[in-house]
Amino acid sequence: MNRAALVQAEDLAKIFDVSAPWLNRVLERKPRQLLHAVDGVSFSIERGRTLALVGESGCGKSTVARLLVGLYEPTRGGMHFDGQDAHAAFKRPEGRKLRRRIQMIFQDPYASLNPRWLVRDIVGEPLREHEILQEGPALRARVGELLQSVGLSPLDMAKYPHQFSGGQRQRISIARALATQPDFLVCDEPTSALDVSVQAQVLNIMKDLQRERGLTYLFISHNLAVVRHVADQVGVMYLGRLVEVADKARLFEAPQHPYTRMLLEAIPKMKHTGEARTPVQGEVPNPLNPPTGCTFHPRCPHANARCKAERPPLQMLRGVQVACHAVEENRI
Template sequence: MNPLVQVKDLAMRFDVSAPWLNRVLERKPKQFVHAVDGISFDIPKGKTLALVGESGCGKSTVARLLVGLYKPSGGSVAFDGRDTREWFGAKDSLSLRRRLQMIFQDPYASLNPRWKVADIVAEPLTEQGVLKDPAAIRARVAELLTMVGLNPLDGAKYPHQFSGGQRQRISIARALATAPEFLVCDEPTSALDVSVQAQVLNIMKDLQAKQGLTYLFISHNLAVVRHMADQIGVMYLGRLVELADKAALFANPRHPYTRMLLDAIPDIHLTGRDRVAVQGEVPNPLNPPSGCSFHPRCPHANERCKQERPALQDFKGIRVACHAVAEARI
């Protein structure tokens, strides 16, 4: 069975140069940030791939590339076997936009404070021409609000009358309005309290089971990822450094960066295992290190790591970009 989403060598660079006159006077070249630097992955239908990593590693840029908010600098994204760059520009682009939606990180910023909840949830239905009859739209909005654990009468209220968790449920209801197959979730619970996070995540899991949804789940919280994901990709400075099934990654992390991320999670079982906190800081993306970009923070780095960038290779079903793993040094 072909994956629903196929990403190949996806790249995104941003021009962060100074204004033209400043560059001429100071004789400086253009500057670019490689926010996403050639990543590839597949997401099977009905499954969840999670992307994790520290802030600034390019996770949210990947999310925006997949839903067409950015045009990639290189590589391709295929949805149901069709290239999305071509599809977004085609006459039938609405059919693609109905089939993929995004849930944003901040439920306080992503909902229009001047609109009633019923209008917010109904907007995709009217904008994309899914429903035209006002009675049918009202019935669909009531169904969507019920689906995410809210009361249909809540449609008459404004966003400020709800808590953060309830607002995120409204965001989920809006995203589900067009009955999409694929949801891109950009840290959908990071702005919420821990107890509320669990409620929202459980709603998302239930919806996935009932409707066969496919998720790309962006997070920096590995506990959340463990609850949601089938497969996990670990990103560092715009590149994938490890890609594995959830069970394999948590049981036997291979890349030194993945090990550091897992060691940073509080150990409630106090297993006595040696733990190494995440050390150092993410390098300046304007001037990334040579070779493997993780080498300044890596306890296993050698001369090859400083000079040669590792490729993502398959090691017993886990894909890892690390010279130390390839040479069996760790």
């Protein structure tokens, strides 16, 4: 295990049973259907750094997020947090202490805040739930401090979520996540529902908070411009598996995996206005019936017979972790 890592995911897998009801299967003679949402994902995040997971919708990014915070239990593998087996700890009473140290910011600020609660109750809930503070002047003062730390006013605690814009609501979500003074924040596309100008404000707040508090982030996004702004390391996911993990600068300057190259080529570039862009080729295969071998081979210009038959492991090649036979054989 990487001793410098605060978070260490090892062979994480999550399988969902999405079969039709038993009677339907018997009458229609259909087999059970299993969805391999996450299939053997391993990575580590050093204290105070940010790992971004990127990939197309449905590749398993949000499932990884929910596995790390304990909302899902892994089918296989596990996660060590600060040297402790997190999923074993979550099941025991002392798991409450661990949950204080791991918090999550959700994607949709309109769905993640209770519309019937005042902001004071929303941000104060983790403080009450973890018995850090009880109702009273101290709790209100702490909620006011948390709102100020994300650029809102302490007076905002007397309002309801509908009185705020999307960006302000996401700031409230961040304040709530910070209430227990966590070490690790899992951010599931926290800016994807916001306007571009507001995205930048929220991202800058998150970077400032990371510097001030030494926070460690797992940042999930499908927006590579956002990833370039916030990440130290980037993991590229495809159909439930990591296909490339590299430092941000290395990944953007010299992507190795054909899928990473395809994603980066699709980004508009200011200097190349008017030039034809390479669109992301093909469609994501049905995750219930993934291709054999390397799951990317139907869309890959470098695929050969080995790619169709043999699944490539994630291994260190050319100084980055990459799962690709073509890279291994120096065909690209």
